[in-house]
Amino acid sequence: MRETDPQKWSALMVLAQDGDMDAYQSLLLGVTPYLRAIASRAHPNGSDVEDTVQDVLLTLHEVRQTYDPSRPFKPWLAGIARYRIADRLRILGRAVAREVPLDAEHESIAASAQSHDALDSRPVNAALRALPEGQRQAIMLLRLEERSLKEAAAESGMSIASLKVSVHRGIKALRRLLGEGGE
Amino acid sequence: METSAFIKTLANAAEPVRAIQRPMVRTVYWLLIAGAVLILLLAEHGLRSDIANQLRNPLFLIGTTASFLTSVLAAHSCLVASLPDRSRFWLLLPLAPLAVWMATVGYGCLTNWVSYDAGDLRMGTAVQCFATVLLISLPLSISIFVMLRHAVRLRPTFVTLVAGLAVAGMTSSAMALLYRLDATIMNLIWNLGTAALIVIFKAIFGRRVLKAIAGALKG
Numbered sequence: 001m002r003e004t005d006p007q008k009w010s011a012l013m014v015l016a017q018d019g020d021m022d023a024y025q026s027l028l029l030g031v032t033p034y035l036r037a038i039a040s041r042a043h044p045n046g047s048d049v050e051d052t053v054q055d056v057l058l059t060l061h062e063v064r065q066t067y068d069p070s071r072p073f074k075p076w077l078a079g080i081a082r083y084r085i086a087d088r089l090r091i092l093g094r095a096v097a098r099e100v101p102l103d104a105e106h107e108s109i110a111a112s113a114q115s116h117d118a119l120d121s122r123p124v125n126a127a128l129r130a131l132p133e134g135q136r137q138a139i140m141l142l143r144l145e146e147r148s149l150k151e152a153a154a155e156s157g158m159s160i161a162s163l164k165v166s167v168h169r170g171i172k173a174l175r176r177l178l179g180e181g182g183e
Numbered sequence: 184m185e186t187s188a189f190i191k192t193l194a195n196a197a198e199p200v201r202a203i204q205r206p207m208v209r210t211v212y213w214l215l216i217a218g219a220v221l222i223l224l225l226a227e228h229g230l231r232s233d234i235a236n237q238l239r240n241p242l243f244l245i246g247t248t249a250s251f252l253t254s255v256l257a258a259h260s261c262l263v264a265s266l267p268d269r270s271r272f273w274l275l276l277p278l279a280p281l282a283v284w285m286a287t288v289g290y291g292c293l294t295n296w297v298s299y300d301a302g303d304l305r306m307g308t309a310v311q312c313f314a315t316v317l318l319i320s321l322p323l324s325i326s327i328f329v330m331l332r333h334a335v336r337l338r339p340t341f342v343t344l345v346a347g348l349a350v351a352g353m354t355s356s357a358m359a360l361l362y363r364l365d366a367t368i369m370n371l372i373w374n375l376g377t378a379a380l381i382v383i384f385k386a387i388f389g390r391r392v393l394k395a396i397a398g399a400l401k402g
Contacts, residue, residue: 019199028190054189061193063333065200066266079267083337 002029010073017064028057035081042085048092055084127177135170138163143171206262209330213258216326217353220319224361228315231363246287247359252280254352258327261345265334274345281348284355312362319357323350347383 003012003026012030015023032053039052059080067076128136134156141152142163149160156163203209237243260276263269327346334342 016197017200017202019197021194021197024197025190025194028193029187032186032190050186053186057186057190057193059336061196062336063267065203066333068202068205068266071268076266076268079269080337083267 002026002032004030004033006034006074009077010069013064013067013073014069017067017069028060031060031077032057034077038078038081039085042089043092048088052085052088055088056081059084124174124178127174130177131170131173134158134162135166135173138166139170139174142167203333206259206266209262210255210259213262213323213327213330213349214255217254217323217357220322221357221360224315224318224357228361231359231361233363234360242287243359246284247356249280249284249287250352250359251356252352253277253284254349254356256280257345257349257352261327261342261349262330264345265331265337265342267337271338271341274341277345277348277352281352284352312358315358315361316354320350320354323353 003009009027009031012023012027016027035053035056036049039049039056043049043052056077060077063080067073128139131139137156138152138158141147141155142149147155149163152158152163153160158166204212231237254277257277260273264271264273324346327349328343331342331346
């Protein structure tokens, strides 16, 4: 059974602090929709929302001794949610900064460049040769030789940011040159 | 894991817990620990030899009172701000006495510049002072970290930083009662230097220490 009335959450939390498992389960089930609503305002992605909700519930569990029964429960819960949402946004932000997103353009080239046979085809070689040096080098290192950004940067002397830009522009140019259309 | 299954797991792990005391009560506990440490040190070392003169010195009185107030307010503010439903602005509470404390240290440096005495820099005194700083700050640090262990999951960085300020303020107040440190350089080292070291150390390692304490007390 879930308790959705916020007025009763405080009483359930007091019972939970005393070790009442049913009251605790009812409380956690009851607060979940509220937490989901808060989390979904920050995360458009459904799985991020559920991860955040579970993280908030876990933190609630770990710090449940900090709830003061003489104070309202909802601000206490909202405080925990605020920290966990901010943490997750930071983690997601760091992940996005580290990753190079693969879009349809990258996929199509990667698929055709899976084996070196594909590279033997004259049009691809010619198109690669037609690219500016920086773009060609970026594609060779990152896509064909599958080096990491760090390794490619060390080898080419280019910064990671310019490698990302070069590979992106190079693939666009390749698609244009090979007549596959583009943006 | 589905959220409903996750909730069931948490509910099954719901052992009884004792709600922590209010921040004011915990601040008093911490001050009692500080008082006990100070009494032990006074019994062992005694007050500084010129305490009677110093008690008539407004700069000493203002500076020591400000460092003590900084410590009390910093301890209270970090204990309050470590709770999820309290504002982080509580952490600004010790700023006013901190400003006065720092101002008296700076003023003391200027006025005592001429009284610089190489004798105050003897190694033996310095080592003894350092040992006393450790003796005071260690139990105070451990006790406040134990009280703040739940903060590791909430806002550990700023809370431990202000906890460091609480320990630094109390250590400085105690040192002012125990040692003659009125030469400029010693003043700087023991007031600003010690405070900065304790605060920086806690800012860097505080999070890890809190995690370790929380883990140890759980296990």
